[in-house]
Amino acid sequence: MTPLSEYVDTIRVVYPSLVTAAALGIGGGIVGTFVLLRREALLTLAMPQVVAVGAALGMAFPWQILPPEWRTLAPALGAVIIAVLLLAWSKRQRTGNWLLPALYIGGLSLSFLIIAHSGEHVIEMQNMFTGMDVTMTPQQMAISSPILLAAGSLCALLWRRWLLFAQAPAVAEAAGRRTNRWETLFLCILAVILLMGTSSLGAVMVIAMLFLPAATALPWASRVPTALLLSMIFSLIFLVAGLILSIEFALPLSQSVGGFGFCCLVISHAAARVWK
Amino acid sequence: MAGEYSDPQPLVEVPHGAFGYAKRPVVRVDGLRLSSGRSLGLFGPNGSGKTTLVRGLMGLLAPMEGHVVRNRENLRFGYLPQHRALDHTWPMSGLDAATMAVSAQTPWGRVGRVRAQILEAMRTLGVEDLANRSFSGLSGGQQQRLLLAGAVACKPDILVLDEPTEGLDVRSRRNLLGFLRGTLAAGLCTVIISHDVQDILQACDEVAWLHPGEDIDQPSTVEMISPNDLAERVAQLRRAS
Numbered sequence: 310m311t312p313l314s315e316y317v318d319t320i321r322v323v324y325p326s327l328v329t330a331a332a333l334g335i336g337g338g339i340v341g342t343f344v345l346l347r348r349e350a351l352l353t354l355a356m357p358q359v360v361a362v363g364a365a366l367g368m369a370f371p372w373q374i375l376p377p378e379w380r381t382l383a384p385a386l387g388a389v390i391i392a393v394l395l396l397a398w399s400k401r402q403r404t405g406n407w408l409l410p411a412l413y414i415g416g417l418s419l420s421f422l423i424i425a426h427s428g429e430h431v432i433e434m435q436n437m438f439t440g441m442d443v444t445m446t447p448q449q450m451a452i453s454s455p456i457l458l459a460a461g462s463l464c465a466l467l468w469r470r471w472l473l474f475a476q477a478p479a480v481a482e483a484a485g486r487r488t489n490r491w492e493t494l495f496l497c498i499l500a501v502i503l504l505m506g507t508s509s510l511g512a513v514m515v516i517a518m519l520f521l522p523a524a525t526a527l528p529w530a531s532r533v534p535t536a537l538l539l540s541m542i543f544s545l546i547f548l549v550a551g552l553i554l555s556i557e558f559a560l561p562l563s564q565s566v567g568g569f570g571f572c573c574l575v576i577s578h579a580a581a582r583v584w585k
Numbered sequence: 586m587a588g589e590y591s592d593p594q595p596l597v598e599v600p601h602g603a604f605g606y607a608k609r610p611v612v613r614v615d616g617l618r619l620s621s622g623r624s625l626g627l628f629g630p631n632g633s634g635k636t637t638l639v640r641g642l643m644g645l646l647a648p649m650e651g652h653v654v655r656n657r658e659n660l661r662f663g664y665l666p667q668h669r670a671l672d673h674t675w676p677m678s679g680l681d682a683a684t685m686a687v688s689a690q691t692p693w694g695r696v697g698r699v700r701a702q703i704l705e706a707m708r709t710l711g712v713e714d715l716a717n718r719s720f721s722g723l724s725g726g727q728q729q730r731l732l733l734a735g736a737v738a739c740k741p742d743i744l745v746l747d748e749p750t751e752g753l754d755v756r757s758r759r760n761l762l763g764f765l766r767g768t769l770a771a772g773l774c775t776v777i778i779s780h781d782v783q784d785i786l787q788a789c790d791e792v793a794w795l796h797p798g799e800d801i802d803q804p805s806t807v808e809m810i811s812p813n814d815l816a817e818r819v820a821q822l823r824r825a826s
Binding site for chain 2: 466468469470477480481482530533535536
């Protein structure tokens with residue numbers, strides 16, 4: 310058993326990452342609930358690859374005029390905006406379901422091709438995907454955490470809208486609501502979570518926080534607000550458990566959170582089957 | 586229910602119009618009127634353009650030919666979806682389901698101020714005790730009445746009902762049609778999309794029968810007839826086949 314003082318020392322060093330992970334857990338838990346209910350899981354897998362392309366561009370061709378914390382974030386934001394516009398167009402045109410797999414494989418390939426002969430950036434990129442050795446500064450935390458919390462809060466406040474568009478789009482249309490605009494807003498909220506989460510903590514952590522708490526919570530929720538609350542609680546439990554595992558057994562944090570969350574998800578679904 | 590009537594000013598009128606998508610007219614209609622206290626049935630096979638016609642009447646599709654006359658400012662449309670069309674994986678209570686239609690009317694979906702209105706409509710339809718029950722665990726009739734309570738709580742001028750009795754047992758169907766007749770007496774205009782001649786006979790004053798074009802590129806045409814004529818002609822067609 311690791312002494313408490315070592316926990317305190319570790320937390321003192323990595324607190325910006327932990328605070329951001331907690332904000333990601335809250336924001337991601339909320340948005341992830343709707344991602345699962347709206348059956349848009351593939352979108353969540355594809356978008357971190359888009360973020361990676363932007364980040365790779367930022368690493369290969371850094372804009373010196375930008376402050377250091379924005380040099381990869383700004384091009385990643387640009388890539389995400391282009392992807393959101395493409396997705397919104399694709400939904401409107403009903404172009405079929407080729408775009409998301411294309412973004413996934415295209416992003417995965419291009420991000421590494423852009424930095425192919427730069428050993429230092431290749432490692433940096435690998436860390437962005439795996440979430441290993443990712444460290445954050447308090448300045449980065451001060452940018453990411455409020456944005457993640459704001460995106461989650463906005464998504465939660467609009468829960469009746471997402472319910473309406475998923476269940477009865479014709480009712481919304483009859484009332485004069487523009488489906489495309491609201492679909493685009495949801496895409497933007499999700500893109501913000503994915504952009505801030507991936508660039509701060511890596512793809513493993515962001516995908517874990519989007520899927521696992523929501524999927525663990527949903528079998529036990531009778532209403533959307535209950536699902537959102539349970540999802541936030543589970544995400545914080547996963548983070549604390551992942552932190553304990555990572556300190557006790559010297560494991561990477563993102564994978565510890567993801568592994569613990571996955572076990573809870575399996576237990577939750579098995580228990581729900583027995584219970585119900 | 587069918588009968589002669591004179592309505593000095595219908596809510597919506599289509600003297601002549603064609604509606605469709607991407608420069609291809611799907612349905613062509615002449616002399617269609619929606620009036621307060623009257624019910625129009627839309628009858629026709631799948632793909633004949635019933636939804637397109639409804640979208641045209643609601644103003645969601647601009648006419649490709651002719652024009653649509655709206656004789657009142659800010660006409661409020663309500664829509665009752667089929668309870669079977671809902672995704673039951675979403676966790677929601679009976680009250681959440683009933684609240685959907687009202688939330689559509691508010692800019693950000695908030696419903697705090699009109700909750701009493703929804704509960705009142707639920708009481709009228711006898712489903713107030715289902716407010717806290719899981720929607721997916723209710724019978725088809727209970728689900729449909731909850732959705733109808735929400736649609737009515739919006740106080741629309743024109744309520745469009747999409748196959749309202751689909752999948753309901755005899756008692757639920759009778760209750761629902763009885764309620765609809767009551768709303769007509771209260772001055773609501775309803776448009777009922779249905780494949781069921783009995784529903785149209787019981788609930789509608791007039792029928793727009795959509796006949797698909799002979800060629801796939803030809804738009805459907807709309808024939809305005811009485812519910813009794815519809816029942817007679819459908820019976821003849823069944824005997825002939």
